[in-house]
Amino acid sequence: MLFLLLTALTAYLVLGIGYFGFRRPGYSHLRHTISELGEDGAPNRRAVSWGLFFQVGAGLLLGALLAHTPALRGLLLCLGIGYVVAAVFPCDVGSPSSGSAKQAVHNLGGAVEYIGGIFFLHQAQGALLLQNVVPANTQLGLLIGCLLALSLPGFPGRGLVQRVAEVLLFGQALWLSIP
Numbered sequence: 001m002l003f004l005l006l007t008a009l010t011a012y013l014v015l016g017i018g019y020f021g022f023r024r025p026g027y028s029h030l031r032h033t034i035s036e037l038g039e040d041g042a043p044n045r046r047a048v049s050w051g052l053f054f055q056v057g058a059g060l061l062l063g064a065l066l067a068h069t070p071a072l073r074g075l076l077l078c079l080g081i082g083y084v085v086a087a088v089f090p091c092d093v094g095s096p097s098s099g100s101a102k103q104a105v106h107n108l109g110g111a112v113e114y115i116g117g118i119f120f121l122h123q124a125q126g127a128l129l130l131q132n133v134v135p136a137n138t139q140l141g142l143l144i145g146c147l148l149a150l151s152l153p154g155f156p157g158r159g160l161v162q163r164v165a166e167v168l169l170f171g172q173a174l175w176l177s178i179p
Contacts, residue, residue, distance in 0.1 A: 006063055009063070016051075024042065032158070035106065044092075057083030059079045061080035067177070083103065084109070085110075086106060114143070115147070142164070
């Protein structure tokens with residue numbers, strides 16, 4: 001049941017990001033962060049925040065209650081917190097690394113998602129997907145690299161590295177949820 005929930009949430013998130021990205025003039029999935037779809041002043045801010053981010057976050061928190069291992073429970077809790085915080089505290093325009101108090105809380109939610117996700121994937125490193133091809137430490141290193149690149153102001157590939165991190169986090173969550 002958990003695997004089906006996570007599959008549905010992941011598909012909903014991917015479709016939502018694609019849909020709202022298409023509807024936002026000038027938006028680039030390579031340059032812009034996912035949060036910028038729901039930033040202050042964005043045309044579909046409320047739909048993105050409450051119809052996409054909050055729904056996905058709440059579903060991930062529900063998934064944490066259904067998780068069969070502590071590492072998966074922690075991973076889903078961190079992902080869920082990240083998305084709920086993004087819904088309740090939309091980022092400032094451009095999702096800067098510093099800004100308003102609301103941006104600081106938004107960034108804190110992102111830190112919980114990514115740093116917590118890395119921590120809990122480390123806890124589950126013996127069970128990670130594709131570890132025979134890409135060792136667990138390499139996968140975790142890639143996530144750390146993505147997190148560092150996301151924190152660089154003006155980095156032109158922020159959107160791309162964030163999506164790589166999300167694919168790794170959600171992909172591993174799906175893999176770990178298989179009974």
